[in-house]
Amino acid sequence: xxxxxxxxxxxxxxxxxxxxxxxxxxxxxxxxxxxxxxxxxxxxxxxxxxxxxxxxxxxxxxxxxxxxxxxxxxxxxxxxxxxxxxxxxxxxxxxxxxxxxxxxxxxxxxxxxxxxxxxxxxxxxxxxxxxxxxxxxxxxxxxxxxxxxxxxxxxxxxxxxxxxxxxxxxxxxxxxxxxxxxxxxxxxxxxxxxxxxxxxxxxxxxxxxxxxxxxxxxxxxxxxxxxxxxxxxxxxxxxxxxxxxxxxxxxxxxxxxxxxxxxxxxxxx
Amino acid sequence: xxxxxxxxxxxxxxxxxxxxxxxxxxxxxxxxxxxxxxxxxxxxxxxxxxxxxxxxxxxxxxxxxxxxxxxxxxxxxxxxxxxxxxxxxxxxxxxxxxxxxxxxxxxxxxxxxxxxxxxxxxxxxxxxxxxxxxxxxxxxxxxxxxxxxxxxxxxxxxxxxxxxxxxxxxxxxxxxxxxxxxxxxxxxxxxxxxxxxxxxxxxxxxxxxxxxxxxxxxxxxxxxxxxxxxxxxxxxxxxxxxxxxxxxxxxxxxxxxxxxxxxxxxxxx
Numbered sequence: 267x268x269x270x271x272x273x274x275x276x277x278x279x280x281x282x283x284x285x286x287x288x289x290x291x292x293x294x295x296x297x298x299x300x301x302x303x304x305x306x307x308x309x310x311x312x313x314x315x316x317x318x319x320x321x322x323x324x325x326x327x328x329x330x331x332x333x334x335x336x337x338x339x340x341x342x343x344x345x346x347x348x349x350x351x352x353x354x355x356x357x358x359x360x361x362x363x364x365x366x367x368x369x370x371x372x373x374x375x376x377x378x379x380x381x382x383x384x385x386x387x388x389x390x391x392x393x394x395x396x397x398x399x400x401x402x403x404x405x406x407x408x409x410x411x412x413x414x415x416x417x418x419x420x421x422x423x424x425x426x427x428x429x430x431x432x433x434x435x436x437x438x439x440x441x442x443x444x445x446x447x448x449x450x451x452x453x454x455x456x457x458x459x460x461x462x463x464x465x466x467x468x469x470x471x472x473x474x475x476x477x478x479x480x481x482x483x484x485x486x487x488x489x490x491x492x493x494x495x496x497x498x499x500x501x502x503x504x505x506x507x508x509x510x511x512x513x514x515x516x517x518x519x520x521x522x523x524x525x526x527x528x529x530x531x532x533x534x535x
Numbered sequence: 536x537x538x539x540x541x542x543x544x545x546x547x548x549x550x551x552x553x554x555x556x557x558x559x560x561x562x563x564x565x566x567x568x569x570x571x572x573x574x575x576x577x578x579x580x581x582x583x584x585x586x587x588x589x590x591x592x593x594x595x596x597x598x599x600x601x602x603x604x605x606x607x608x609x610x611x612x613x614x615x616x617x618x619x620x621x622x623x624x625x626x627x628x629x630x631x632x633x634x635x636x637x638x639x640x641x642x643x644x645x646x647x648x649x650x651x652x653x654x655x656x657x658x659x660x661x662x663x664x665x666x667x668x669x670x671x672x673x674x675x676x677x678x679x680x681x682x683x684x685x686x687x688x689x690x691x692x693x694x695x696x697x698x699x700x701x702x703x704x705x706x707x708x709x710x711x712x713x714x715x716x717x718x719x720x721x722x723x724x725x726x727x728x729x730x731x732x733x734x735x736x737x738x739x740x741x742x743x744x745x746x747x748x749x750x751x752x753x754x755x756x757x758x759x760x761x762x763x764x765x766x767x768x769x770x771x772x773x774x775x776x777x778x779x780x781x782x783x784x785x786x787x788x789x790x791x792x793x794x795x796x797x798x799x800x801x802x803x804x
Contacts (some may be wrong), residue, residue, distance in 0.1 A: 295594040322605050374758040380717070409678040412756050413742050422717045445691040446677040448649070449693045473745040487681050 267494060267535050269528060273298035273326040275465065276305050278409035278527065279520035284309055290524055291418040298324035298505040300326045300463075306355055315358040326505050327402065327438070327463045328356040332366035334386025335379045335416070342382060349390045356399050362404040362504065363472060364394065365438055368426075379416045379487055380426075395434045402462040403427055404438035409476045420444050420453040427460065436462040439497055440509065442469060442480055446486040454496040454499035461502040465509040466490050466535050478511045483527060484534035494535060506535070536804050537765060538797060542567035542595040544734065545574050547796060548789035554579055557590045559793055567593035567774040569732075575624055584627040595774050596671065596707070596732045597625040601635035604648045604656025604685070605649060611651060616690035618659045624670050631773065632671040632706055632731040633663065637695075638684035644748055648685045649695075656699055664703045671731040672696055673707035678745045689713050689722040696729065705729040708766055709778065711736045714757040723765040730771040734778040735759050735804050748781045752796060753803035763804060775804070 274296055276287050285304050291299050299318075306314040306328075318325060331352040336342045356364040368383040387401065391450040394401050406415035418425050423437045437457055442465070444450055456460075467484030473479045483490065494506065508527050515523050543565055545556050553574050560568050568587075575583040575597075587594060602620040605611045625633040637652040656670065663670050671766050674692040675684035686692050693704045706726055711734070713719055724729075736757030742748045752759065763775065784792050 270541070371756055376715070376717075376758070392730050407678065408676065409742055411715040411743075418715055418717065425717075446680040446687055448645075448687065469681055471745060472709055473742050475677075476740060476742040480676075486641055488644050489645070510710055 268297050269532060270297055272296045272528065272530055272531055273300050273324070273505035274524070275300040275329070275507040277302055277329070278508055278510045278515070279311050279523055280516060282520050284314055284317060286444050288317060288323060290521070291323055292321060294524065294528060296528070298326045300325065300327045300329060301359070302329045303352060303355060306359065311355050311358050315360070315476055318359050323363040323422060324505060325359050326507055327363050327365050328352065328359065328361040329440045330365045330367045331390070331401070333370070333468055335372045336371050337384045346386060346389050347527070349386065350393050350530055353394050353397055353399050354388065357397045358418055362398070363400040363436070365404050365463060365535040367404055367406065367415050368417040369406070369411065369493070371416050373412050375396050376416055383416060384426060384430065384497050387426070387435070391432055391434060393428070395432065400462050401435050402438045403435065405443055407443040409473070414477070419447055419449070420457065421449055424453060424456055424460070438463040438465065440465040441488050441490055441493050442443040442467045445469060445493065450493070454500050458500040461497060463507065464497045464504070465507040466494070466531070467508070475513065478513045478516070480509060480510045480512045482515060482529035483508065490535040513532045536800055538564050538801060539566060540718070540775055541565045541797065541800055542593070542774035542776045543793070544569040544776040546571050546598070546666070547750050547777055547784070548792055549777045549785060551789050553583055553586060557592060558588060559790070560589050560592055561590060563793065563797060565797070567595045569594065569596045569598060569776045569778070570628070571598045572621060572624060575628065579625050585628070587628050594628050594630040594777055596632050596634050597621065597628065597630040599634045599636045600659070600670070602639070604638055604651045606641050611655070614656060615658050616782070618655065618802045619662050620804050622659065622663050622666055622668050626666040630668070631668040632705070634673050634732060636673055636675065636684050637686040638680065639682050639778050640673070640680050640685050644740060645685055652685060653695060653699065656695070656704070660701055660703060664701065669731050670704050671707045672704065674708060674712055676712040683746070688716055688718070689726060690718055693722060693725055693729070705731040707732040708732065709734040710759055710762050711738060714738060714762065720761070720765055723769050727769040730766060730769055732776065733766045733771050733773070734776040735763070735800070736777070736779040744782065746759050747782045748784070749781045751779060751780045751784060752777065752799035759804040
């Protein structure tokens with residue numbers, strides 16, 4: 267892919283402040299970024315929105331809403347309130363979508379947790395629609411069910427979008443989370459017109475912590491070129507996020523990580 | 536479940552020799568074991584077969600055949616030869632089935648690796664059928680695609696069994712590998728009459744190594760009782776294997792691990 271197709275997800279270089287990420291993107295000719303909410307919080311949403319608007323950078327997504335599940339009503343209510351704020355933040359910074367991480371598992375009740383996710387999305391959807399902020403359901407890798415997401419496959423994310431049935435609801439395709447799925451190609455085709463965000467990193471072993479073991483693009487075994495072709499064929503035309511959650515790469519100088527990630531983005535993805 | 540429904544998979548207490556595992560099972564009233572091949576190799580297959588026969592213990596499975604994939608023809612041929620030996624060993628010890636671990640991924644070619652798995656099973660099937668040794672395809676957790684198994688869901692295992700189409704071919708249900716799947720219940724129903732082996736452990740986080748992070752029964756978030764009911768409803772009537780691959784529990788005295796695992800098997804599974 268080309269640098270002009272790239273978006274830097276800020277978690278990849280999480281030691282950088284928002285100003286630094288913007289400057290790095292501009293200096294390297296990268297047209298887009300995708301911030302996490304904690305990064306916006308460090309400067310405040312209004313100031314973050316101004317900085318991003320002035321930069322001219324596209325915002326491919328805001329990460330993240332979701333996390334609707336909780337063992338009690340107070341917890342679920344707090345999650346809804348937090349999601350409404352996330353929609354406002356995404357609107358303020360002009361994000362293309364708000365990513366929803368749909369979990370985690372409560373107790374041992376997968377079906378109940380999934381029902382909470384559906385109810386949560388249905389509850390915040392009117393506010394998102396009024397703000398014209400698309401919601402993007404992300405299926406996370408099945409190794410993250412216990413602590414992050416009970417939505418585990420692209421097919422399951424699409425089933426959930428279907429049952430809720432709103433033009434303001436779509437999906438994320440994160441290659442790291444879905445690459446292994448024997449039904450991936452057919453589900454990407456099924457997602458045509460509903461892919462709101464596409465993210466790349468690579469699968470490397472061993473897994474040392476299910477959340478932050480991702481590999482540098484090109485270091486692992488995901489056929490990113492093939493997945494990118496499928497996603498493009500399904501109509502997704504926006505920039506592709508580099509999202510590498512990695513204890514290993516977080517310990518390296520962020521400028522060097524970006525150099526390598528962008529080089530690999532061009533040569534290997 | 537009851538102790539009379541239990542089988543001790545030897546990897547759970549891998550520091551024990553075969554003689555010790557047999558004695559522990561007999562002393563505790565456990566009616567079955569499931570050895571790994573490396574354990575048989577320590578005494579030789581003939582001696583192992585004699586020891587097991589004399590003990591009167593049932594052998595719920597032999598772990599493992601499979602691992603059919605390789606980057607070249609010589610590697611694939613060696614895998615076939617090894618699988619033929621595994622069938623003979625399973626036959627010698629009177630195992631109820633030979634477990635097939637179907638992978639790992641070769642390069643970045645998931646489809647090609649899956650095709651190698653199918654070809655491998657088709658090649659060894661006549662020998663297994665002649666030996667009346669059922670082959671049990673095991674879907675492993677999707678976090679093990681790169682290094683163990685390209686068969687990732689019970690549905691995929693059943694699809695593979697369907698396309699090969701032999702009464703001598705069935706599946707393993709290992710709760711740790713499949714518990715997260717939104718389609719699990721329907722696929723267990725679909726597997727009715729073809730479940731050759733059922734294994735339990737628990738899901739705990741963090742994952743510290745994708746192969747050996749399993750939790751003690753009852754310590755994690757898998758609804759083992761519900762899965763066990765589904766597997767029983769689908770007609771599996773044999774003993775249930777306790778299979779805990781765990782750096783944590785391997786570091787504990789094996790007698791203590793067995794005490795706790797059996798207590799939990801009765802109270803929590």
